[in-house]
Amino acid sequence: MALERRTDIGPPDYKQFLPPIIKENYGKWKYHEELRPGVMVHVGESGDKLFTVRAGSPRLMGTKGIRRFADLAEKYCGGYMRFTSRHNAEFLLTEEANIDPLIADLAEVGHPVGGIGNAISSIVHTQGWVHCHSAATDASGVVKAVMDDLHEYFDGTTEVPGKLRIALACCLNMCGAVHCSDIAILGVHRRPPKIQHENMKKMCEIPNVVASCPTAAIRPAEVDGHPSVEIDEDLCMFCANCFSVCPALPMADALNDGISIWVGGKVSNARSEPTFSKLAIPFIENNPPRWPEVTEAVRKIVEVWVDGARKYERMGEFIERIGWPRFFELTGIEFEKEHIDDYKYAGLSFKRSAQIRQ
Amino acid sequence: MADSQRSTPLLDELKEGPWPSFVTQIEEMADEGKESCGQLLELLERSYNEKIGHWKHGGIVGVMGYGGGVIGRYSDVQDEYPAIAHFHTIRVNQPQGWFYTSDSLRTICDIWDRHGSGLTNMHGSTGDIILLGTTTDELEPTFAELTQNDFDLGGSGSDMRTPSCCVGPARCEWACYDTLALTQELTMHWQDELHRPAFPYKFKIKNSGCANDCVASIARADLSIIGTWRDQIRIDQDEVRACAENGMNIERDICGNCPTKCIEWDGNEMTIDDSNCVKCMHCINAMPKALRPGTDTGACILLGAKAPIVEGAQLSSVIVPFMKIEEPYDELKDLIERIWDFWGEHGKNRERVGELMQRVGLGNFLEEIEVEPVPQMVAYPRDNPYVFYEEYYEEDDEEDDEE
Numbered sequence: 001m002a003l004e005r006r007t008d009i010g011p012p013d014y015k016q017f018l019p020p021i022i023k024e025n026y027g028k029w030k031y032h033e034e035l036r037p038g039v040m041v042h043v044g045e046s047g048d049k050l051f052t053v054r055a056g057s058p059r060l061m062g063t064k065g066i067r068r069f070a071d072l073a074e075k076y077c078g079g080y081m082r083f084t085s086r087h088n089a090e091f092l093l094t095e096e097a098n099i100d101p102l103i104a105d106l107a108e109v110g111h112p113v114g115g116i117g118n119a120i121s122s123i124v125h126t127q128g129w130v131h132c133h134s135a136a137t138d139a140s141g142v143v144k145a146v147m148d149d150l151h152e153y154f155d156g157t158t159e160v161p162g163k164l165r166i167a168l169a170c171c172l173n174m175c176g177a178v179h180c181s182d183i184a185i186l187g188v189h190r191r192p193p194k195i196q197h198e199n200m201k202k203m204c205e206i207p208n209v210v211a212s213c214p215t216a217a218i219r220p221a222e223v224d225g226h227p228s229v230e231i232d233e234d235l236c237m238f239c240a241n242c243f244s245v246c247p248a249l250p251m252a253d254a255l256n257d258g259i260s261i262w263v264g265g266k267v268s269n270a271r272s273e274p275t276f277s278k279l280a281i282p283f284i285e286n287n288p289p290r291w292p293e294v295t296e297a298v299r300k301i302v303e304v305w306v307d308g309a310r311k312y313e314r315m316g317e318f319i320e321r322i323g324w325p326r327f328f329e330l331t332g333i334e335f336e337k338e339h340i341d342d343y344k345y346a347g348l349s350f351k352r353s354a355q356i357r358q
Numbered sequence: 359m360a361d362s363q364r365s366t367p368l369l370d371e372l373k374e375g376p377w378p379s380f381v382t383q384i385e386e387m388a389d390e391g392k393e394s395c396g397q398l399l400e401l402l403e404r405s406y407n408e409k410i411g412h413w414k415h416g417g418i419v420g421v422m423g424y425g426g427g428v429i430g431r432y433s434d435v436q437d438e439y440p441a442i443a444h445f446h447t448i449r450v451n452q453p454q455g456w457f458y459t460s461d462s463l464r465t466i467c468d469i470w471d472r473h474g475s476g477l478t479n480m481h482g483s484t485g486d487i488i489l490l491g492t493t494t495d496e497l498e499p500t501f502a503e504l505t506q507n508d509f510d511l512g513g514s515g516s517d518m519r520t521p522s523c524c525v526g527p528a529r530c531e532w533a534c535y536d537t538l539a540l541t542q543e544l545t546m547h548w549q550d551e552l553h554r555p556a557f558p559y560k561f562k563i564k565n566s567g568c569a570n571d572c573v574a575s576i577a578r579a580d581l582s583i584i585g586t587w588r589d590q591i592r593i594d595q596d597e598v599r600a601c602a603e604n605g606m607n608i609e610r611d612i613c614g615n616c617p618t619k620c621i622e623w624d625g626n627e628m629t630i631d632d633s634n635c636v637k638c639m640h641c642i643n644a645m646p647k648a649l650r651p652g653t654d655t656g657a658c659i660l661l662g663a664k665a666p667i668v669e670g671a672q673l674s675s676v677i678v679p680f681m682k683i684e685e686p687y688d689e690l691k692d693l694i695e696r697i698w699d700f701w702g703e704h705g706k707n708r709e710r711v712g713e714l715m716q717r718v719g720l721g722n723f724l725e726e727i728e729v730e731p732v733p734q735m736v737a738y739p740r741d742n743p744y745v746f747y748e749e750y751y752e753e754d755d756e757e758d759d760e761e
């Protein structure tokens with residue numbers, strides 16, 4: 001089977017995967033409507049109707065699970081489906097009558113339908129203990145626990161005022177780029193790297209390691225006869241950047257690793273400009289398998305928003321309107337020293353006016 | 359061939375509950391006979407007990423002729439879990455818009471069942487199909503089968519990462535340019551940059567058809583191409599009135615939420631001061647039948663977003679307020695190459711383009727990439743008087759000017 005070795009062919013042409021109705025109405029859609037939670041219809045200038053059913057997925061999927069999706073797409077959608085930027089599965093139907101049976105079949109194999117429009121969609125997340133060396137917490141497990149708890153907001157059982165996007169990253173590398181989410185769940189280390197002096201020389205390039213530290217906490221040093229480094233622990237902000245370039249500086253530590261929670265970021269430009277998430281809770285201990293303290297904290301924040309936000313108002317817009325002091329009061333979260341920025345440009349986040357809701 | 363020895367009481371708790379369970383997905387594959395999946399569950403159970411991960415830093419592995427697309431992964435307790443001692447990740451470039459046919463999905467599954475763990479991420483946050491877990495020996499055979507079936511690897515390391523895009527004109531009436539066509543073209547045009555890392559650090563491109571930015575490009579991509587328009591929002595007054603009749607509070611929910619307060623509603627007619635509209639999409643989102651973007655469409659080009667590592671997180675900022683996005687996209691490609699040239703020459707090791715912009719100053723950066731400064735690039739002009747003028751005059755300078 002000596003086949004020619006092909007390289008640099010790029011991804012397959014997407015056009016072959018578009019259902020005929022999309023090819024015909026490509027760029028000529030007129031409007032869409034949400035028919036019920038998780039189901040929308042797009043209507044073309046032509047009058048053609050395309051129905052979309054959005055289903056939650058765990059993102060980490062075995063081929064067996066993917067084949068189930070393929071079978072359902074074949075049964076109801078002429079064999080066409082897609083995935084979304086938030087890891088949901090979308091089934092593309094032309095027959096309205098197929099919607100109910102599809103949803104019933106999805107329920108049968110454990111995939112809830114929802115996440116469209118004003119709702120909580122799936123959690124963008126990362127690898128965690130399943131597959132990464134840098135993780136300060138697991139990813140899939142925390143996501144599963146939080147989504148089990150927030151399920152009612154995904155499938156439309158409980159209505160929400162606007163969109164709410166949650167994301168999780170298991171360390172500050174942020175493979176999920178979570179820093180602009182309504183609620184961000186972020187794994188954090190809190191102990192400086194444990195230097196393996198005897199491995200330093202063979203595993204790492206010392207000048208690179210020194211240069212990698214954003215706060216210049218690392219200096220070359222000889223320790224017990226090994227060329228190595230020393231770290232000024234007072235300067236360490238646990239970013240793990242040095243570990244990224246040098247395996248002899250492990251950061252993970254069962255006693256000190258855990259989760260922080262950030263709120264009020266967004267990427268959409270609708271109404272207010274895109275903005276970063278801000279620190280709500282500096283640290284919660286890892287408590288597998290269900291991280292009850294994390295799910296409870298997230299639920300509390302969601303509930304405060306659901307109760308208080310106006311129509312369309314995203315978490316950050318809501319907090320902006322009521323003010324951060326009130327946010328801390330309503331959620332019962334304690335405001336601590338860690339909430340005050342002390343890195344570059346920190347002063348920009350200080351309150352620089354006397355406009356205070358007394 | 360279920361492994362009856364396996365005991366994972368903590369993970370078993372995550373099989374319960376309404377949200378689909380990743381544990382069930384892994385377990386199903388273990389029950390199909392994938393030893394690696396069984397041992398992965400055991401290793402993960404151990405992490406849940408010890409509250410610490412058990413993976414080592416990746417080593418350099420890959421397929422012949424490529425510098426990216428494979429991430430080496432080794433367990434730090436190899437003796438106890440031999441089936442996942444090597445458990446490398448392969449990134450496969452997704453079809454644009456993440457569209458598939460059942461057959462194409464099954465093709466990927468067949469290949470991965472033959473050569474790896476059978477576990478995947480659909481998809482990674484950059485956009486690739488992530489094939490999660492195989493041994494070094496299986497990399498070339500997997501690659502051979504993927505390419506025979508028209509799939510190729512995505513990016514990793516200091517290269518152009520796999521570009522991705524929103525569903526765009528395929529299923530969204532608001533797409534201001536063809537996000538899928540552009541993304542396919544850029545991906546094909548720069549296969550070398552994608553597969554052979556030669557940049558100071560990673561470079562991500564994400565394409566959204568409008569300011570809703572459904573692929574989060576402004577937060578997650580070094581280069582964010584966000585659709586917009588420069589003529590008028592199209593208004594269907596009958597549909598506006600229909601919204602009002604159906605109980606929509608247009609004054610409060612639409613006019614009141616417009617960031618530039620450029621919408622008027624007199625109870626019968628809606629008027630928009632388009633010269634003051636910032637194309638934020640709010641009114642259109644809220645009234646999809648009544649309002650539509652204009653027809654003179656293109657994109658706003660922004661540069662520099664990144665997660666915190668190394669110097670802190672950034673959002674992309676405007677470098678071209680409006681550009682037409684039409685084949686063959688030469689203006690855009692030229693701009694990207696000028697950016698890469700300057701960054702390639704002056705960027706430090708592991709310095710993202712956004713950090714370089716900060717270090718040399720946006721003004722200098724623009725000069726280097728031959729883009730004229732315009733007020734749309736700043737939220738407001740500087741408020742600090744320490745200006746770095748580059749030249750000053752001496753008494754006899756004037757005469758030189760006359761030459």
Ligand code: HEM
Pocket residue numbers: 032084085086087088115121122124163165267268270525529530531532570571572573574643
């Ligand atoms: C025709 C209308 C729209 C279409 C076809 C569309 C399509 C999509 C899709 C398919 C996703 C991935 C969704 C998921 O997995 O849950 C998404 C995500 C997103 N959408 Fe939309 N969307 C539309 C309207 C909007 C509106 C009205 C907004 C904002 C007001 C918006 C902002 C976003 C954002 C911020 C994300 C998440 C990006 C991320 O964090 O990964 N979209 N959109």
Ligand code: HEM
Pocket residue numbers: 127131132133134173174175176177244416429449481482483484485486487488512520562578665667
């Ligand atoms: C070995 C450790 C790591 C693993 C297993 C890992 C895994 C991943 C995966 C699977 C993706 C999705 C990729 C795709 O779709 O193509 C990703 C994206 C990403 N990675 Fe990592 N990564 C690691 C290390 C890092 C490091 C060191 C950094 C920071 C310098 C980093 C920052 C990111 C970011 C910001 C994204 C998301 C980008 C986006 O939203 O498009 N990762 N990572």
Ligand code: SF4
Pocket residue numbers: 126127128132133134135136169170171172173174175176
């Ligand atoms: S966020 Fe950190 S721990 Fe999680 S996958 Fe990325 S690099 Fe690994």
Ligand code: SF4
Pocket residue numbers: 192193212213214215216217218231235236237238239240241242243
């Ligand atoms: S973790 Fe970050 S701050 Fe601490 S020593 Fe390493 S690079 Fe420096």
Ligand code: SF4
Pocket residue numbers: 524525526530531532533534566567568569570571572573585
């Ligand atoms: S970014 Fe805009 S054009 Fe693209 S899918 Fe989202 S709403 Fe539609």
Ligand code: SF4
Pocket residue numbers: 271615616617618619620621630634635636637638639640641642
């Ligand atoms: S798009 Fe935004 S800025 Fe423009 S009129 Fe509508 S709400 Fe106002």
